[in-house]
Amino acid sequence: MIKTVTLNKTIAEKTILNDINITVNQGETIGILGPNGAGKSTILKIIGGLMKPSFGHVMIDNIPVKENNLEIKKKIGFLAHNSYLYEHLSPVENLTFFGKLYQVNQLEYKVKELIREVGLQFFMNEPVRSFSRGMIQRLAIVRAIVHDPSILILDEPHTGLDQQASRILNELILKKKEQKTTILMVTHDLAQAIETCDRFILMKKGVIIDDFVLENKNVHQLKEIYLRQVG
Numbered sequence: 001m002i003k004t005v006t007l008n009k010t011i012a013e014k015t016i017l018n019d020i021n022i023t024v025n026q027g028e029t030i031g032i033l034g035p036n037g038a039g040k041s042t043i044l045k046i047i048g049g050l051m052k053p054s055f056g057h058v059m060i061d062n063i064p065v066k067e068n069n070l071e072i073k074k075k076i077g078f079l080a081h082n083s084y085l086y087e088h089l090s091p092v093e094n095l096t097f098f099g100k101l102y103q104v105n106q107l108e109y110k111v112k113e114l115i116r117e118v119g120l121q122f123f124m125n126e127p128v129r130s131f132s133r134g135m136i137q138r139l140a141i142v143r144a145i146v147h148d149p150s151i152l153i154l155d156e157p158h159t160g161l162d163q164q165a166s167r168i169l170n171e172l173i174l175k176k177k178e179q180k181t182t183i184l185m186v187t188h189d190l191a192q193a194i195e196t197c198d199r200f201i202l203m204k205k206g207v208i209i210d211d212f213v214l215e216n217k218n219v220h221q222l223k224e225i226y227l228r229q230v231g
């Protein structure tokens with residue numbers, strides 16, 4: 001379970017987040033939506049322990065999140081704008097490196113499986129430096145899940161992916177969802193969001209303006225709510 005308690009973030013006297021209280025139950029898949037600059041990525045970074053709040057705190061499974069806490073890090077898979085990949089290393093080398101950090105079992109087998117899952121098997125020994133944007137994103141996705149995290153944090157995960165890769169990603173998210181992984185996803189793509197998320201949080205100017213469940217998978221309804229609330 002993730003709980004944010006009165007999260008506030010101020011940078012250079014500018015309020016980025018204002019009293020963010022979110023409770024995410026184990027196994028929920030939540031889409032965080034809102035315009036550019038609303039504070040979505042900032043929330044994810046604070047939950048993931050990559051940024052400190054100015055006030056308030058985050059609890060993950062009743063443990064307070066602090067930067068560089070390995071116990072918390074092992075629980076979280078974070079796909080950010082930055083891929084966290086090493087350009088001079090291949091997919092196999094990158095995943096092996098991160099897998100070792102997290103003490104993953106049967107790593108050699110797992111690395112090959114994950115690479116195959118995102119369709120990069122023909123490039124598994126090529127340096128990432130030569131990869132297209134979509135190929136990097138495919139690899140970044142499996143890097144985030146190499147240690148089977150129980151919480152998955154995805155910041156605009158469909159960015160740069162072609163149709164096939166978007167489908168692979170959605171299937172992967174649905175598989176994780178079946179395994180009761182807690183998923184927080186930020187996206188601007190409402191059609192992709194509706195494929196996997198059941199609950200939505202709308203943000204505007206650093207505050208939560210709506211939090212609702214939508215089980216009918218109706219993208220038109222989601223768009224209507226978004227436009228009505230966010231404009």
Ligand SMILES: Nc1ncnc2c1ncn2[C@@H]1O[C@H](COP(=O)(O)OP(=O)(O)OP(=O)(O)O)[C@@H](O)[C@H]1O
Nearest residue numbers: 011012016034035036037038039040041042043186
């Ligand atoms: N390091 C920083 N220094 C100053 N301002 C920052 C910093 N990081 C974020 N901000 C500001 O915080 C606000 C929220 O940024 P954030 O990246 O969380 O928005 P977002 O909702 O993810 O937007 P987008 O949809 O464009 O990704 C923005 O106004 C941004 O300018």
Ligand SMILES: [Mg+2]
Nearest residue numbers: 040041042155
């Ligand atoms: Mg962002």
